[in-house]
Amino acid sequence: MIAGAKYGHTNLIADDWKALSRFYQELFGCIPVPPERDFKGPDLERGTGIHGAELRGEHLRLPGHGPEGPTLEIFNYNILKDRSGVAVNRPGFGHIAFVVDDVPAAREAVLAAGGQAVGEVVTLTNALGKQLTWVYVTDPEGNVLELQSRPR
Numbered sequence: 001m002i003a004g005a006k007y008g009h010t011n012l013i014a015d016d017w018k019a020l021s022r023f024y025q026e027l028f029g030c031i032p033v034p035p036e037r038d039f040k041g042p043d044l045e046r047g048t049g050i051h052g053a054e055l056r057g058e059h060l061r062l063p064g065h066g067p068e069g070p071t072l073e074i075f076n077y078n079i080l081k082d083r084s085g086v087a088v089n090r091p092g093f094g095h096i097a098f099v100v101d102d103v104p105a106a107r108e109a110v111l112a113a114g115g116q117a118v119g120e121v122v123t124l125t126n127a128l129g130k131q132l133t134w135v136y137v138t139d140p141e142g143n144v145l146e147l148q149s150r151p152r
Contacts, residue, residue, distance in 0.1 A: 009071040017076040030060035054078040095144035114140035
């Protein structure tokens with residue numbers, strides 16, 4: 001095991017990092033962690049392998065984990081690759097999950113804020129016999145979110 005390992009953050013690359021940051025703040029209560037990031041120069045180019053790279057954005061404290069909890073890092077590069085379509089079954093990063101009180105209401109809030117539907121709200125029974133209600137949606141930039149309620 002790697003000594004001192006603990007989860008730090010998840011990164012989203014955005015077309016409009018400020019708008020996407022507002023979405024996560026307004027809908028999920030994420031809190032900005034200053035300062036805003038503004039990186040460029042040879043160290044960033046070497047670290048990313050992207051000649052001419054410039055990077056702007058911020059970290060958002062995720063809800064429910066206190067002041068030292070993990071963050072959602074929302075950045076924008078001045079040089080962006082084209083995005084492929086939404087697919088929940090693509091290998092690699094799949095989705096970010098938020099636990100909510102009311103999955104259908106949270107789904108409607110995400111859709112009203114510019115997100116898109118992926119699947120339908122379903123309730124499954126887990127291996128412990130408890131029910132889990134969940135749905136996949138996207139944020140306004142097409143990143144997949146899972147909205148779920150904890151089993152009762």
